[in-house]
Amino acid sequence: MKTNLKLRVQALGDPTRMAIFERLERGPLAVGEIARSLPVTRSAVSQHLKVLKDVGLVTSQRAANRQIYQIDADGVAGLRDYFDHFWQESLQSFKHAAEKSFKEKSQ
């Protein structure tokens, strides 16, 4: 399994980074635009975006003066798949535990 997945969860574990991430849900934004809607400096936003980019949750591209960030849909899909797989495994193990418990009680 990709260890990147854990790093992504770790990255989103910070409330400010999660807020930045959600700002990008509706579409690409420049660093300054994000910072203006948050109670932190551009510097902080820039650092957070670097983390998000390093773990593959956002991508960036230059537009003249500005740096435009947007969600990396593949990165999000990875997270969804991980939790989906996890969910299925959990259901499975729950079934087994329930059956085992039933057998133990009925003997």
Add this chain to the structure above:
Amino acid sequence: MKTNLKLRVQALGDPTRMAIFERLERGPLAVGEIARSLPVTRSAVSQHLKVLKDVGLVTSQRAANRQIYQIDADGVAGLRDYFDHFWQESLQSFKHAAEKSFKEKSQ
């Protein structure tokens, strides 16, 4: 939206808690069993499990002397749904951005 979702991501953001969480994927475990497979004390594991329980990612039940923890499948499903929804929104916004970019270039 459930603010709980962000708390869940936050909870799994800690590597030790993520490790504990993954230990429970295959089935219910007691606190001591988890602690034995990790480089931290039972006390730490107990505290982490409390956090995971508070945000709805695990449940617990007594078995005589011991406290048995297991994954809360509903909690995991919530995370999966969140990221699935997020993924769809991101794809949508990506489409729009691409179309807009195409129009701008062709005019």
Add this chain to the structure above:
DNA sequence: ATTTAAGGTTAGTCTTCACTAACCGTTAGT
């Protein structure tokens, strides 16, 4: 009744990391 093992709680320490301020390079406009 004592012992043993389980797990939760608390106080205190220590590390991690989010944040700001200051600086730098870059680009567009005048």
Add this chain to the structure above:
DNA sequence: ACTAACGGTTAGTGAAGACTAACCTTAAAT
């Protein structure tokens, strides 16, 4: 050329929280 706005980088600080050690209760065993 100069100015202004953008964004990335660094050093230093502060606060949040992960961890251990010590203590407590509870339950089963002898």
